[in-house]
Amino acid sequence: MMPSIKRRHFLQLAGSTLASVGLSQLDIFHQGNQYAKVLAQSTPRKLALLVGVNAYPGEIRSLSGCLTDVELQQELLVHRYGFNPKDILIVSDKSSLTPKRETILEAFETHLIKQAKPGDVVVFHFSGHGSLVQDPNPLPELLINQNGVVSRVPNTQGLNGTLVPFDRTTGNPDQVQDIMGKSLFLLTYALKTDHVTVVLDSCHSGGGTRGNLFFRAVSSRLEGDNPASPSPVELEFQKRWMTELGLSESDLQKLRSQGIAKGVAIGSAQYDQLAADAPFDNESFYAGAFTYLLTRYLWQQAVDESIGTVFVNLARSTQDVANISGVIQEPILAVNPERNRQQPTYFVQPPTPFAEAVVRSVNPNGQIQFWLGGILSLSLQANQNGSIFTAINPAGKEVAQIEQTSRRGLVATGKLKTGAISAITPGTLLRERVRGLPADLKLRVGLDPSLGADLTAVKAALQRVDRIEVVGSEQSMNYRLGRMTPAYQTQSRQRGGAAVPEVGSIGLFTGDLRPLAATFHEPEEPADDAIARLAPRLKAFLAAEVLKAIGGVDVIKGQRSEGLTVQVQSTGKTGKQLDAIRFLPGTQIQVKIHNTRDRDVHVAVIAIGDAGRMRVLFPYVDIAEGRERVAAGQTLTLPESGVNFPLGAPGLLEIMVLSSPESLRDALKALKEIGVRGGVSSSRGVSREPLRGEDAVDIAAALLGNINRNTRSDIQPTTDNPVVDANRYSVISTVIEVVPG
Numbered sequence: 001m002m003p004s005i006k007r008r009h010f011l012q013l014a015g016s017t018l019a020s021v022g023l024s025q026l027d028i029f030h031q032g033n034q035y036a037k038v039l040a041q042s043t044p045r046k047l048a049l050l051v052g053v054n055a056y057p058g059e060i061r062s063l064s065g066c067l068t069d070v071e072l073q074q075e076l077l078v079h080r081y082g083f084n085p086k087d088i089l090i091v092s093d094k095s096s097l098t099p100k101r102e103t104i105l106e107a108f109e110t111h112l113i114k115q116a117k118p119g120d121v122v123v124f125h126f127s128g129h130g131s132l133v134q135d136p137n138p139l140p141e142l143l144i145n146q147n148g149v150v151s152r153v154p155n156t157q158g159l160n161g162t163l164v165p166f167d168r169t170t171g172n173p174d175q176v177q178d179i180m181g182k183s184l185f186l187l188t189y190a191l192k193t194d195h196v197t198v199v200l201d202s203c204h205s206g207g208g209t210r211g212n213l214f215f216r217a218v219s220s221r222l223e224g225d226n227p228a229s230p231s232p233v234e235l236e237f238q239k240r241w242m243t244e245l246g247l248s249e250s251d252l253q254k255l256r257s258q259g260i261a262k263g264v265a266i267g268s269a270q271y272d273q274l275a276a277d278a279p280f281d282n283e284s285f286y287a288g289a290f291t292y293l294l295t296r297y298l299w300q301q302a303v304d305e306s307i308g309t310v311f312v313n314l315a316r317s318t319q320d321v322a323n324i325s326g327v328i329q330e331p332i333l334a335v336n337p338e339r340n341r342q343q344p345t346y347f348v349q350p351p352t353p354f355a356e357a358v359v360r361s362v363n364p365n366g367q368i369q370f371w372l373g374g375i376l377s378l379s380l381q382a383n384q385n386g387s388i389f390t391a392i393n394p395a396g397k398e399v400a401q402i403e404q405t406s407r408r409g410l411v412a413t414g415k416l417k418t419g420a421i422s423a424i425t426p427g428t429l430l431r432e433r434v435r436g437l438p439a440d441l442k443l444r445v446g447l448d449p450s451l452g453a454d455l456t457a458v459k460a461a462l463q464r465v466d467r468i469e470v471v472g473s474e475q476s477m478n479y480r481l482g483r484m485t486p487a488y489q490t491q492s493r494q495r496g497g498a499a500v501p502e503v504g505s506i507g508l509f510t511g512d513l514r515p516l517a518a519t520f521h522e523p524e525e526p527a528d529d530a531i532a533r534l535a536p537r538l539k540a541f542l543a544a545e546v547l548k549a550i551g552g553v554d555v556i557k558g559q560r561s562e563g564l565t566v567q568v569q570s571t572g573k574t575g576k577q578l579d580a581i582r583f584l585p586g587t588q589i590q591v592k593i594h595n596t597r598d599r600d601v602h603v604a605v606i607a608i609g610d611a612g613r614m615r616v617l618f619p620y621v622d623i624a625e626g627r628e629r630v631a632a633g634q635t636l637t638l639p640e641s642g643v644n645f646p647l648g649a650p651g652l653l654e655i656m657v658l659s660s661p662e663s664l665r666d667a668l669k670a671l672k673e674i675g676v677r678g679g680v681s682s683s684r685g686v687s688r689e690p691l692r693g694e695d696a697v698d699i700a701a702a703l704l705g706n707i708n709r710n711t712r713s714d715i716q717p718t719t720d721n722p723v724v725d726a727n728r729y730s731v732i733s734t735v736i737e738v739v740p741g
Contacts, residue, residue, distance in 0.1 A: 044195075046083045046121040046348065049111050050074060052092040053099045053128030053166055060168070060218055065277045065286030066127035067092055068410075069201055072287065072295040073125050075373050079358045079427060080299060082351040093166075099128070101165040101177050105237065108187050120193045121347050122263075126163050127288050130202035130275070131178055132220045133230045135160035137249055139256055159227060161204045164218060170231050176220070177231035182256070186241040189261035195347035196263030201288035203268065203275035216268075216275040216288070260334045264307055264343070266294075267332040268318070276329055279476075281380040285409040290318050290331055298345060299374025302354040302563075308333070308341035312580075353396035355429035357389060360411075362424050368402055370430055372410045376552045380407070383436035386719025388417060390433040390727075391424055399423040401433060403718070434717050435724045437549050437704070442469040443542040448482025448509065449473060454527040461531040467697070468538055479541065480509040481534070484520060488513060499650065506530040508537070508612070518611030518649060537612025539697050544608045546700035547656050550707060550724055551731020563597035566657050566732045575647065584741045587647045591617070593657060594635040602628050604658045605638060606699070610651030614696040617645065617655070629663075650738045657732045658703065662710070 052070035054063045070092050077083040089111045091097040091104055108124065116122050138158035162178035170177050188196055202216045220227040242252060255261070268290035269275040276289040293314055301310070311333045318331050335341045356374035363369075370389070372380065379387065384407050391400040400419025404412050416424065445468055451458055458481065462470050471477050482488075484501045492500045492515055499517040501507060506527065507520030519537060521530065568591055570577035575587025583589065595601050605618040618638050619628045630636045639645050647653065704722055711717075711725040 044119045044121055045115070045117070046077075046081070046087055046123075046346075047112055047116055048073070048077055048083055048088040048123040048125070049107055050088065050090050050092075051099055051104055051107075051124075051126045051128070051163075052090075053164070055093045056129065056164070056166060056168075058169065060129065060164070063128065063216060063277045063286075064279075065288050065292075066201075066216075067094060068285055068287040069125070069127035069291040071410075072291055072373050073123075073199075075358060075371050076295045076298055077123065077346070079429065080350050080352055080355070081346055081348050099165055100167045101179060101234075104163075104165055104179065105183070105187070113187065113190050113192075116191050116193045118192050119195065121195045121197075122191055122193055123197045123199070123346055124188075125199045125201070125291075127201040127216070127291060129164035129216055129218045130200070130204045131162045131164050131168075131176070131218050132159045132204050132227050133162055133176060133178055133180060134158055134227045135180070135182065136230075136235065137253060139253070141257075157227065160230075162230075163200070163202060174229055175231050176228045177234055180230055180234060180238070182252075183234065183238055183241075185256055185261045186238060186245065186247075186252070188263065189255070190241065190245060191262070194262050196261075197346050198260075198263070198265040199268075199291070199294070200266070201268040201275060201291045216277050258336075260336045262336055263347075264340050265334045266311065267334075269329045269331065280377050281409065289329065290314070293318055296374050298350075299356055300354055301345075301350070304344065304349060306342045307335075307345045310345055352394065352429060353392060354431075355392065356432050357412075357430035359391070359424055359426055359428040359430065361426055362421065366415060366421060368414050368416070368424055370402070370412055370414065372407070372412055375410075375432065376435070376549075378438065378441075378549045379432070379435050379552065380410075382438045382721050383407070383719055386434075386717045386721070386723075387432065387436050388434035388715060388717060389414070389430040391419065391428050391430055393423075402430065432552065432726045434711060434715055435552055435726050436717070436719050437722045437724065439721045440467070441542070441546055441549060442467045443479070443538055443545060444469050444471050444475075444477045445538065446471050446473050446475060446477035446480040446511070448480050448513075450483040450485050450488070451481070451506075451527070452483070454483075454506075458527050458531060461528055465531075465535050465538065467542055468535075477511050478545065479516075479538070480511055480513065481506070482509055482513075484515065488515065506534075508534065516610045516612075516651065518609075518651065534612075536694070536696075539694060540608055540612045540614040543614060543696035543700040544606075544654060544656070546697075546704060547606065547658065547731060548733055550704060550729060551656070551658065551733070552724070552726060553731050553733045563595065564601065564657070564659055564730070564732060565592075565594040565596065566655070566734055567592040567594075568655060568734055568736050578739065581736050582739050583647055583736060585647055585649060585738055587738075589645050589647060589736075591638045591645070591655060591657075592635055593630060593638070593659075595630045595632060597661075598632050599661050600629050600631050601659045601661050602663050603630055603636065604628065606656045606658070607653060608656075608696075609648065609653045611649075614699075616699070647738045650740050653736050653738060655734045655736070657734075658729070659732075660729050662728060 050070045050073050052066035054066045056062050070090055074088055074090065077088060078085055089107055091099050091107050093099065097103050097107060112122050112124065135158050138155050138160060140155055141152040142155045161181045163184070164178050168176045168178050184198070188198060204217055268288060277286055278289040279286050280292065297310065297314055311331070315331050318329055357370050357372050359368060359370045361369045383404065385405050387404040389402045389404070390398045391402060393399050400423045401417040402414040402424070403417040404414045406413050445462060447455055447459055447470060459470055462468055484503050484505050484507070486503055489500050489503060491513065495514065501515055501517055501520035502523050504523030505520040506525060508516045510516070519534060521533060568589055570583060571588045571590050573588050575584045577583050577587060591605060593603055603618065606614060607617050608614045707724050707729055708722045710728065711723045715725065717723050
């Protein structure tokens with residue numbers, strides 16, 4: 001076994017790490033000498049250990065986004081959740097605490113176990129490779145994802161998931177010194193507090209790359225198929241902790257079979273899936289897809305939500321991001337006890353207002369540097385300069401405005417636009433005031449190799465469709481166009497596909513090859529005819545992307561924002577609602593929009609399904625002028641008397657609610673006019689045909705043009721791109737699923 005890190009040496013290493021957040025080594029030594037005083041404080045302490053491993057040696061493929069993950073978590077915990085920087089310890093490639101096995105374990109023991117008291121808050125985050133080893137005393141069952149449902153399956157190979165440290169190799173090809181899940185269980189069990197959150201952004205299902213995407217997993221052995229064994233030092237570590245905790249092997253086995261040790265554990269992917277180390281902002285930076293979404297969501301979280309609610313929304317978002325990159329990735333949440341599902345994230349209600357950015361420094365020349373960890377990825381792509389941010393005080397009130405002048409990755413610089421520079425200090429929170437959008441937002445469509453001899457013709461036909469960008473099958477995409485094959489049929493059935501298209505038919509898939517069944521036609525359909533049929537549906541999908549960009553929702557799916565709640569539920573007249581988001585075909589639904597603000601808002605509601613059919617649900621064709629206003633504190637329930645919203649065939653349905661405190665004016669008029677062709681009529685009480693592609697794009701263009709003009713009339717941004725006043729326009733994007741009966 002490697003020699004243990006001496007306490008003083010450990011604190012010396014920690015001091016150089018924490019110096020980056022403005023603490024001297026003298027500060028950390030003083031802190032170390034005063035542990036007893038700190039632990040005697042009545043206020044719960046908040047401790048975090050953040051581990052990130054990008055650079056692996058030898059034949060282990062290095063990663064690109066793990067250090068970004070650590071930075072994302074650090075900024076969030078300090079500025080949104082009120083962690084003291086001195087209580088966050090970082091072990092990473094760029095830290096003096098190198099992410100070797102012994103260092104990670106010693107950091108957990110010294111920084112977390114030895115300091116945490118009952119009631120304190122503890123966060124452990126790991127970003128890096130995951131793998132598998134043979135467990136000498138394995139659990140009889142594993143959690144695994146089957147057809148979208150997490151279930152238990154026999155652990156026939158006797159495996160245990162691991163975290164891969166920098167120094168996993170041992171010189172023995174049959175052994176690795178990974179940190180086993182069993183060891184992590186013992187460490188978390190040893191903590192004296194129950195307020196524990198473990199976040200693991202890694203996976204165990206092999207490794208490799210796809211296009212410009214890396215996966216956070218490596219094979220158990222670099223050579224051969226049989227899983228490696230854990231190193232003797234790892235097994236000795238487990239024995240030591242079992243002795244200290246007074247646990248026999250049978251005691252430990254029983255505890256492990258019941259679930260996690262304590263608190264909340266979040267994994268970025270199911271046991272048998274891949275976790276993406278994904279590029280963002282035209283590859284200017286990489287991050288774990290899950291960690292980036294998690295931290296962005298929590299920056300923007302304007303209402304109190306339990307970790308269970310946050311996770312449901314994040315799970316859908318992660319799947320969307322992964323789908324774009326052609327990956328199946330569904331996060332997993334485990335809690336112990338079950339009531340922890342109702343606890344706030346990290347067991348802490350954020351003490352600061354929601355925001356999207358935070359000031360890092362203010363130079364004497366007035367240049368302001370700030371961190372953009374909560375910003376919509378589309379907004380990052382659209383603007384290097386011209387975006388405007390509102391600086392807020394602890395009460396959430398505006399004190400100044402900052403205009404962005406340059407950006408590199410998630411770090412931007414700017415200058416004061418309004419207010420006093422004295423109001424801007426490191427740690428000042430920022431909210432987007434003017435959000436830039438891409439000047440020419442396009443839908444990215446990949447071509448699947450299954451098109452075979454038709455691939456060239458399909459590519460040429462698609463390239464003639466306005467605002468559609470054709471990308472390679474290995475690139476990130478919104479949708480994939482391909483032909484149904486026997487292999488794809490089998491895969492669809494294994495994933496629980498409700499309706500599987502016929503072999504040879506052409507249609508649309510999600511990025512991870514889930515077929516959108518309603519977009520497929522006859523097997524004999526010529527490729528040119530298929531493109532002519534699908535082009536309007538692609539335009540409808542494009543319109544949906546524009547609407548989400550307007551609202552800054554990106555791929556985050558939720559039902560609540562600041563001042564507005566959207567609830568989709570069954571009317572109880574037909575069909576059935578299975579849970580919060582799943583319904584049977586034919587179910588009549590209603591949408592409840594509750595305005596909790598102290599001012600009126602105007603709303604419009606649009607729905608788009610898997611088949612690429614868009615409908616304007618509200619305002620109706622013959623609605624009285626001004627009826628789209630929802631008064632402060634009031635609830636609008638749709639549909640009103642005489643109108644039905646019945647759900648169709650199985651698939652996903654996205655319902656988008658656009659709101660503004662001011663009338664949407666010509667945008668609403670456009671919605672009403674287009675609604676004659678693709679909306680609903682309250683007088684007739686029937687649903688009309690869905691909008692064709694060009695009509696759907698007209699909706700988006702009318703809304704964006706109206707919003708851009710209104711924004712520019714009040715604020716003078718320097719960017720030429722379309723802009724949105726985030727104070728005046730928002731979109732809540734809610735996804736429900738229609739499942740087979």
